[in-house]
Amino acid sequence: MSHSPKPVKKVPLHLQSAQNRVYIKNGQVVNDDGMFKADVYIEDGIIKFVGPASEINVPGGVRVIDATGRLIIPGGIDPHTHFQFEFGGAVSVDDFYHGTRAAVAGGTTTIIDFVMPNKGESLIDAYHKWRSWADPKVCCDYALHVGVTWWSKLVSDEMKILCQELGINSYKMFMAYKGLYQLNDSDMLDSLERIRELGALAQVHAENGDIIAKNAGKLLNAGVTGPEGHEMSRQEEVEAEAVHRACILAHQVDCPLYVVHVMGKSAGIELARARRRYNNRGIYGETLAAALGTDGTHCHNNCFHHAAAHILSPPLRSDPTTPEFMMRLLANDGLQTTGSDNCTFNKEHKELGKGNFTKIPNGVNGVEDRMSVVWEKGVHAGILDPCRFVAVTSTNAAKLFNLYPQKGRIAAGSDADIVVWNPNVTRTISKDTHHHNCDFNIFEGMVCHGVPEIVLVRGRVCVEDGNVRVAEGFGRFLSTPVRTPYIYDVLEGKVPAEQSNGDGKAAGGVNGGVKSLNFDALQKEVTYQKPISHTLLSSAYDVGSQAKPQSPTGLKHVDGARNMQESTFSISRK
Ligand SMILES: [Zn+2]
Ligand SMILES: [Zn+2]
Numbered sequence: 001m002s003h004s005p006k007p008v009k010k011v012p013l014h015l016q017s018a019q020n021r022v023y024i025k026n027g028q029v030v031n032d033d034g035m036f037k038a039d040v041y042i043e044d045g046i047i048k049f050v051g052p053a054s055e056i057n058v059p060g061g062v063r064v065i066d067a068t069g070r071l072i073i074p075g076g077i078d079p080h081t082h083f084q085f086e087f088g089g090a091v092s093v094d095d096f097y098h099g100t101r102a103a104v105a106g107g108t109t110t111i112i113d114f115v116m117p118n119k120g121e122s123l124i125d126a127y128h129k130w131r132s133w134a135d136p137k138v139c140c141d142y143a144l145h146v147g148v149t150w151w152s153k154l155v156s157d158e159m160k161i162l163c164q165e166l167g168i169n170s171y172k173m174f175m176a177y178k179g180l181y182q183l184n185d186s187d188m189l190d191s192l193e194r195i196r197e198l199g200a201l202a203q204v205h206a207e208n209g210d211i212i213a214k215n216a217g218k219l220l221n222a223g224v225t226g227p228e229g230h231e232m233s234r235q236e237e238v239e240a241e242a243v244h245r246a247c248i249l250a251h252q253v254d255c256p257l258y259v260v261h262v263m264g265k266s267a268g269i270e271l272a273r274a275r276r277r278y279n280n281r282g283i284y285g286e287t288l289a290a291a292l293g294t295d296g297t298h299c300h301n302n303c304f305h306h307a308a309a310h311i312l313s314p315p316l317r318s319d320p321t322t323p324e325f326m327m328r329l330l331a332n333d334g335l336q337t338t339g340s341d342n343c344t345f346n347k348e349h350k351e352l353g354k355g356n357f358t359k360i361p362n363g364v365n366g367v368e369d370r371m372s373v374v375w376e377k378g379v380h381a382g383i384l385d386p387c388r389f390v391a392v393t394s395t396n397a398a399k400l401f402n403l404y405p406q407k408g409r410i411a412a413g414s415d416a417d418i419v420v421w422n423p424n425v426t427r428t429i430s431k432d433t434h435h436h437n438c439d440f441n442i443f444e445g446m447v448c449h450g451v452p453e454i455v456l457v458r459g460r461v462c463v464e465d466g467n468v469r470v471a472e473g474f475g476r477f478l479s480t481p482v483r484t485p486y487i488y489d490v491l492e493g494k495v496p497a498e499q500s501n502g503d504g505k506a507a508g509g510v511n512g513g514v515k516s517l518n519f520d521a522l523q524k525e526v527t528y529q530k531p532i533s534h535t536l537l538s539s540a541y542d543v544g545s546q547a548k549p550q551s552p553t554g555l556k557h558v559d560g561a562r563n564m565q566e567s568t569f570s571i572s573r574k
Helices: 013-017 096-105 123-134 153-165 185-198 209-221 228-232 236-252 265-277 289-293 296-300 304-308 322-331 347-353 370-380 386-400 485-491 532-537
Strands: 021-031 034-043 046-051 063-066 071-074 076-081 108-115 141-147 170-174 201-205 257-259 283-288 337-339 418-428 447-457 460-464
Touching (some): 021 386, 076 283, 096 108, 096 447, 096 460, 108 123, 108 386, 123 141, 153 185, 185 201, 209 236, 228 296, 236 265, 283 289, 289 337, 296 304, 304 347, 322 386, 386 485
Parallel strands (some): 021 071, 076 108, 108 141, 170 201, 257 283, 283 337
Antiparallel strands (some): 034 046
């Protein structure tokens, strides 16, 4: 029934059978909907038992792990990676081996990568290309999204085959990257309609590519060539406008929509507003470890390498209040998931953009550190409870991409993708100790509470005592069925939206029901930046005479009259 190639497995037999029975005792199990003391018994990669020690007779010859003082959480699901991805003349250095190895080291045991067809290329051909790169190399299970990077009858026909025979249930469209991947609204609508017909989930990269192209041209002409030009060409409202438009386009054809990498506060507000407008029906949002753990001030660093290493799209925002704000949106179900957008390039690749910021290969790390960053900035900071942490790092992604409860839950019958998490010790993130294949880490020096001490990938202990022992090719491709009930039952009115947190209604189980969005605040406007055209025209920035020769250009703060303190959007604690 499947066109997919037989995955090549390089795992020796002794590795497949070793440690096939594991008993984790004395730990605290954390799922998205509850936390309780329980022992966990695993056989052949599957969780067989979760409950009190008194209720199980553990057979002999079992590997016993003492999890006293530790949490037992579902392995992380990173729904957004780009391993071995060619972008702007370079290939990202974390391939499916190094990428999934880094993921597992950090407690993530499932990744979802993007098949990115070239314009005019068959989606199915591209899919097989990605499978042939991933299958022999992945150290943990993975699934795929497919990019709808151009539109035609052939694309539409192939989408049906991908859904029905090749395990794809989500498609990504681009509102940016003009001339490369960008779809116009008409093609977007056709794609969204098709996705709805197929019972799949639409994803968008939400930025207005036409504005970006115009601004980038103006900035380069004015001599702004350094990395700081990147965010200047794509201000917050350029992202917010596209988020708003995407939500409306999707709503018009009743297609469920998942906005990837929401990076700016105002984009997050648009997403939360749309969820409220449509009663939490059919709109979902993801933010990135990068957006939660660092900010765009680094893109103004005088060192080109440092600044360029922080370039991705949409950009990290220079407003330093962004990370906490995004975390609060996650806490209150304004956003649902965290990804990494892991797409790592080394110094020599980033240098392709020296003298022209539009040529800097886009991408940062995150697949390894996402769990620790979300714990540190979320749970340790008192914004997320541990259940919400599990929801935004694994369970919600499992539900949205129809992997639940096989993934994203500690329960009998689920895959034994498990992290024994120690919230009481710390580790310091560094490029010198990370497991990526890249020479930079955007979280360098961050001290994180929350360490994945033991990581099991389908029952196999892959991280222990600081050692990472993965098996190349051990991971499997996860076929994702269409019509995930967590989206479509709600969309079709069969069940009410799981989280009803608007208009003073109870917040249900979200984040322990402790906090909910202050929707009055959503009615107010954030303070927007002056448009770049205005800034370039004003005499205060006579860039023609001063800034042409080299980059960074010294035009550090072209955000005009913006006052970060004036943002009137806030989230209240109840
Ligand atoms: Zn994107
Ligand atoms: Zn991406």
